[in-house]
Amino acid sequence: MRRVRAAVTETPGAPFTVRDADLEDPRPHEVLVRMTAAGICHTDLGMRDTWPRHLTPMVFGHEGTGRVEAVGAEVTGVVPGDHVCLTFASCGTCEQCAAGHPAYCHASRARNFSGGRDDGTTPLSLDGAPLHAGFFGQSSFATHAVVHERGVVKVSSDLPAAVAAPLGCGGQTGAGTVLNRLRPEPGSSLVVLGAGGVGLSALMAAVAVGCDPVVAVDPVASR
Ligand SMILES: [Zn+2]
Ligand SMILES: [Zn+2]
Incomplete structure (x- = not known):
């Protein structure tokens, strides 16, 4: 568990407020990323305004880039220190993922728009209560994010962060x-x-x- 800061949406349509929050350590297939830049996409603003109240407070952001700080025990693709872009989450095992179309993953909704992981948990908490996350598998409007390894793409260390971030969407x-x-x-x-x-x-x-x-x-x- 570590202390992080996040731009929190407290209720649907509310302005982003920067809050201190707690972030879990990565699970076996997850990666802890320290964000160095995040783009703002129109979808962040549109979905903030229409987001279900029962999934607030929520952290949006889905054009994140940063450096790997820690990896779960089963992660093989990246190591701490790697520069990475974040992208949407997918399961890797359904027929769409197996056919090379992760954007059409059958588990897309649960992994990108459920306010957390597909098991209903969220790695973030605010004052001891769940802080919803996992937006497009990221929730990059924060100093750090814990994301699934399938949503992490290694990039060159000389790629400027502000250029890398928008690649995610x-x-x-x-x-x-x-x-x-x-x-x-x-x-x-x-x-x-x-x-x-x-x-x-x-x-x-x-x-x-x-x-x-x-x-x-x-x-x-x-x-
Ligand atoms: Zn977008
Ligand atoms: Zn899938």
Whole structure:
């Protein structure tokens, strides 16, 4: 158990309040990550406003990046000190996970949107009472998070934290749409409507696979 700080949503729609909280040590397949950056996605704000009251207080945040501080006894993929990005949780054993589609994991709801682990527990507590977590398997609006090892992706130590963080949602949503679903031929034209984190990630993926021309449409000129 360790003392951490988290941006807590006390009731649905309430502003984030920074609170001291307690975080359990990682279980055998879990990893303790000290957050170095976290993106704010529109989904954090939208779900904060519509989140079920019985799953509050809650910690949101699902674009986290940081360094591994401790690992559970069964973890093999990372070691303390590794730089990592966090991503959504999946079970690894259902037919969707086995087919290489963890985003469609049958246990997705329990592992990402239940306010904690799939067994109903949460690694966080606030004044001795459960503090719900596990948002997209992360709850990265905190100094630390305990997450399942399947949601931890090792990244290069020279990747700036502010660049790494959005890979956990915006990066893979935008790039994944182009690389995994659209799969354009080199030389295809591609238009991205909306050049935020998702759109710019799609744009970079389109450039990387040789789309030409690539056009971004956005009302903000600096993008
Ligand atoms: Zn998101
Ligand atoms: Zn699964």
